[in-house]
Amino acid sequence: MTGTQSRIALREGLASGRLLRFPGAFTPITAKLIEERGFEGVYISGAVLAAERGLPDIGLTTLTEVSERGRDISSVTNLPTFIDADTGFGEPMNVARTIQSLEAAGVAACHLEDQVNPKRCGHLDGKSVVSTDEMVRRIRAAVGARTDPNFVICARTDARAIEGLDAAIDRAKAYVEAGADLVFPEALTDLHEFETFRKAVDVPILANMTEFGKSELFTTKQLASAGVSLVIYPVTLLRIALGAIERALDSIATVGTQAHLVPDMQTRARLYDVLGYAEYSRLDESVFNFTIPTGQEKP
Structure with a gap:
């Protein structure tokens, strides 16, 4: 889909009454797997983007890095992509430029x-x-800068942990009045708080189901019953991958070979399938061709 088509699809999803599930993609190929598994969208986490660069999540990444990663991931999936823009990378004029860069x-x-x-x-x-x-x-x-009215602007508030739930709700109401299409109340503690938040604001709300955080890891059924419209799993796949990498490195260092790890690996044939090698081959066989391996041979 084009950017506009994916934005329309996201707005239709938010209006549908269904809970939209957005796992975090830490690479473009991860987004392909998310789409293949039937999820409704792809989330692009600022914390993950920083971690990939060996940096903590304290605002060190730039608009250029974020927008480039957004383009990389959006270009390989038909799903709507939802990106973390931190504080907008500066003053309100910088926020305006951020929105236009992400749209592009x-x-x-x-x-x-x-x-x-x-x-x-x-x-x-x-x-x-x-x-x-x-x-x-x-x-x-942000609202004034967008050129596509379907681009969804979400207001995240971190006030719950600092000023309390009521103050966070008051802030959210002001953000909605300013034009926010969606509200992201960060670090709510229980389902009742999600229910209270949703009843208090006139737009859909988002739940962040990140591991090791303040919120319990609620099921999609629980979140839907609380009135949540969209759930993100921002760092889940990165944590799974890094955990597997650490175990593999330890094992190779101890055993001296990776042979025993092969059964847990994605095969070469499966990787080629995800990447669409066959489609590239058919695109122009007269210029260049290659053989697509079959079966479950070792990588």
């Missing part, structure tokens, strides 16, 4: 947060938030 990258949605810089992971202690007025300016700048 083919992204369907982004969220902006009300933390101060340098920001922190939303499930860590020691966060600080800007004033409601300052965040409202960010949202207004």
Whole structure:
């Protein structure tokens, strides 16, 4: 789909009453697997983007890095992509440029947060938030800058852990009044808080099911019953992959070969299938051709 088509699809999904599931893709090929498994969208985490570069999630990545990753992932999937835009990379004018850059990258949605810089992971202690007025300016700048009215602007508030639930709801209402299409209340503690938040605001809400955080890892059924419209699993796949990598490296260091790890690996044939080698081959066989291996041979 084009960027506009994916944005329309996301808006239709948010209006459908179904819970939309957006696992986090830490590479473009991961997005292909997410689409293949039948999920409704792809999330692109700022924390993951930083971790890939060996950096902590404290606002060190740039708009260029984020928009390029958004383009890389959006270009290989028909699913809507939803990207973490941190605090918008600067003042309201920077926020406006951020929105236009993400639109140009083919992204369907982004969220902006009300933390101060340098920001922190939303499930860590020691966060600080800007004033409601300052965040409202960010949202207004974002809404005014988008060229595609279907681009979804999500307001994230980290105020629950700092100012309490009621204050976070008051902030969210102000952000919605400023034009936010979706609200992301970060680090809520239980289902009742999600239910309370949803009843208080006039737009859909998002749940962040990140591991090792403040929120319990609720099921999709529980979240849907609480009125949540979209759930993200931002770092799940990266953590799974890094855990497997660490175990594999330890095993190779101990055993001296990776042969015993082969049964747990994706085969070469399966990788080629995910990448679409056959489609590339058929594209222009007169110029270049190659043989597609079959079966479950070793990589």
